[in-house]
Amino acid sequence: MTIIGIDFAKLTLMDALDLAILIEDEARERYEEFAHQMDRTHTPEAAKFFRYMVENETKHGQEITKRRAEHFGSAPATVSPDLLFDVEAPDYDATRAFMSARQAMQAALSSEHKAHRFFEAAAAAVQDDDVRTLFQDLRDEELTHQAMVEAEIAKLGPDDPGTLEDYPDDLAPQ
Amino acid sequence: MTNGTTEYQAKDYKSDLKPIWCPGCGDFAVVQGIYRALAAIGRPPHEIAFVSGIGCSSRIPGYTTAYGFNSVHGRSLPIAQGIKMANPDLLVLAAGGDGDGFSIGGGHLPHMVRRNMDIAYIVMDNQIYGLTKGQLSPTSAKGRTTATSRYGSLEQPVNPLLYMLAYGAGFVAQAAPTDLAGMASIIEQAIRYPGFAFVNIQSPCVTYGEEGQQIKALKAMGVTLDSLGHNSGDRLAAMDLASHYGEKLHLGIFYKNPEPPPTYGDLVKERQELLSKDALPPERILDLFIKK
Numbered sequence: 001m002t003i004i005g006i007d008f009a010k011l012t013l014m015d016a017l018d019l020a021i022l023i024e025d026e027a028r029e030r031y032e033e034f035a036h037q038m039d040r041t042h043t044p045e046a047a048k049f050f051r052y053m054v055e056n057e058t059k060h061g062q063e064i065t066k067r068r069a070e071h072f073g074s075a076p077a078t079v080s081p082d083l084l085f086d087v088e089a090p091d092y093d094a095t096r097a098f099m100s101a102r103q104a105m106q107a108a109l110s111s112e113h114k115a116h117r118f119f120e121a122a123a124a125a126v127q128d129d130d131v132r133t134l135f136q137d138l139r140d141e142e143l144t145h146q147a148m149v150e151a152e153i154a155k156l157g158p159d160d161p162g163t164l165e166d167y168p169d170d171l172a173p174q
Numbered sequence: 175m176t177n178g179t180t181e182y183q184a185k186d187y188k189s190d191l192k193p194i195w196c197p198g199c200g201d202f203a204v205v206q207g208i209y210r211a212l213a214a215i216g217r218p219p220h221e222i223a224f225v226s227g228i229g230c231s232s233r234i235p236g237y238t239t240a241y242g243f244n245s246v247h248g249r250s251l252p253i254a255q256g257i258k259m260a261n262p263d264l265l266v267l268a269a270g271g272d273g274d275g276f277s278i279g280g281g282h283l284p285h286m287v288r289r290n291m292d293i294a295y296i297v298m299d300n301q302i303y304g305l306t307k308g309q310l311s312p313t314s315a316k317g318r319t320t321a322t323s324r325y326g327s328l329e330q331p332v333n334p335l336l337y338m339l340a341y342g343a344g345f346v347a348q349a350a351p352t353d354l355a356g357m358a359s360i361i362e363q364a365i366r367y368p369g370f371a372f373v374n375i376q377s378p379c380v381t382y383g384e385e386g387q388q389i390k391a392l393k394a395m396g397v398t399l400d401s402l403g404h405n406s407g408d409r410l411a412a413m414d415l416a417s418h419y420g421e422k423l424h425l426g427i428f429y430k431n432p433e434p435p436p437t438y439g440d441l442v443k444e445r446q447e448l449l450s451k452d453a454l455p456p457e458r459i460l461d462l463f464i465k466k
Contacts, residue, residue, distance in 0.1 A: 033202070036192050040194060041196075081185070086354060092200070094198070
């Protein structure tokens with residue numbers, strides 16, 4: 001995960017809120033892509049879970065957007081989405097064809113951990129008290145999200161051991 | 175705090191067509207890197223032409239809002255050159271895989287370099303023919319077992335970085351989807367370079383690639399050229415580092431000519447201006463062929 005061109009020490013509350021919105025938005029888009037990938041590879045359970053994550057990321061983004069509007073109205077954002085690289089969005093190599101729902105959930109869980117680390121580091125880097133409080137709140141919310149994904153994992157029955165690892169395709173002689 | 179342009183964002187270069195690569199494919203990140211690089215450049219999509227050959231990675235123009243040409247196997251560079259000559263104002267990109275670029279299209283590379291047209295060429299190098307189900311490609315390692323090398327390849331792989339440097343390319347770089355920000359920056363610099371620019375991207379094939387070629391392994395292997403203190407203006411040092419292709423994963427700009435020579439387009443324009451003084455008007459051109 002990378003964010004370029006942002007001096008966290010000088011981050012204002014409005015920029016911090018905009019950044020948080022973009023982080024949720026990036027994750028939502030990634031889960032949408034993953035759901036589509038799973039549809040294509042006929043893996044409906046994983047696709048269903050990724051769509052669940054799309055809903056969650058949308059909801060989180062809307063909550064922060066509401067908060068931003070309350071504080072700053074429609075003041076134009078100065079933070080560009082192009083500065084963000086995989087902050088809360090899972091990495092592209094997190095998916096596999098025919099992955100199980102459990103593997104999809106583990107990919108999401110790993111991303112929630114990644115986001116927690118990011119907000120923790122961001123909270124430590126800022127100087128503005130309000131911005132620090134915001135990042136600490138967001139960091140704590142990531143713990144809630146982790147618990148939510150863990151609850152989904154707990155609902156699953158045991159995986160077929162054959163689905164837990166990737167198997168290289170048997171190469172057919174030409 | 176902006177990306178330098180207020181007009182375009184990465185999403186403006188993303189088409190409605192959804193990629194159909196295998197889940198986990200490195201090319202998903204590459205196309206994201208291209209969107210970011212194009213947003214940083216800030217040219218509108220209709221001023222960009224994106225040409226590819228054949229293969230998984232050659233689907234890439236369709237996933238952008240630029241004009242796209244998914245051409246024939248190995249022929250992205252000649253077509254890209256034709257487009258650039260016909261409309262020099264276009265930003266022209268070419269892309270494809272290692273099989274497309276270094277095997278069937280390999281003969282075009284030295285000529286592309288010596289002509290020095292202002293085109294950025296992005297190769298997604300996965301060391302395999304993925305689309306046709308896992309045959310040996312020109313960059314497959316010696317000893318590699320594939321569908322066409324059941325007992326291990328007996329052939330030495332080509333070294334695309336060294337090839338390009340030896341041919342005299344003015345911009346040679348390597349990137350990987352392990353560092354999306356770094357990859358986007360390298361693609362952007364390649365596009366900005368005034369002349370032919372080559373970017374080799376180690377983009378793993380999840381279906382036919384080996385474990386040691388996957389993102390996790392690349393993350394462990396990757397070493398940035400900046401961290402080695404490499405001077406990208408030093409061509410011989412670049413060749414030395416490039417010689418480790420296949421053994422080490424060096425990421426960054428190997429070589430960027432500090433004094434870029436004129437492009438082919440510049441020279442053609444100069445020649446046209448020189449000859450236009452003596453040029454016949456169109457209605458008198460036939461006079462040249464008519465005996466008086």
